[in-house]
Amino acid sequence: MQKRHLIEHHHLLIKKRKGLFALKKALLKKESEKVKYNEKIRNLSVERNHTILEGSFESSKSFFKIFCNTHKETYTVSFLNNCRTQKGLPCCFQKVVLWGKKSEKLKIIFSLSFLYFAFL
Numbered sequence: 001m002q003k004r005h006l007i008e009h010h011h012l013l014i015k016k017r018k019g020l021f022a023l024k025k026a027l028l029k030k031e032s033e034k035v036k037y038n039e040k041i042r043n044l045s046v047e048r049n050h051t052i053l054e055g056s057f058e059s060s061k062s063f064f065k066i067f068c069n070t071h072k073e074t075y076t077v078s079f080l081n082n083c084r085t086q087k088g089l090p091c092c093f094q095k096v097v098l099w100g101k102k103s104e105k106l107k108i109i110f111s112l113s114f115l116y117f118a119f120l
Helices: 002-047 079-084 089-101 099-120
Strands: 049-054 064-067 074-076
Touching: 002 049, 002 079, 064 079, 074 079, 074 089
Parallel strands: none
Antiparallel strands: 049 064, 064 074
């Protein structure tokens, strides 16, 4: 009876150790992902001429406070939205839309059509 109890106890200890090992492995993987994504957002901010004031990656819904060095504005954005956008912060995106080639063409077309109808 005692041997059987010791054998069962030994198997439980082995299962517990395997579970702890798997848990430690999962935690290490999660920590390495956090480091990888923090590095990703840091690289994106350098490319876009932005500075991260505060925040670190915990999940895709983590928020960062980012300062735009070009427009001197501060925004709070989520990790996912910041990675998805091409230009980064809203101030940088607005500049592209307002001064892009397509909007310049539209301004010229509207001004010419206004002049055309003004002289009729």
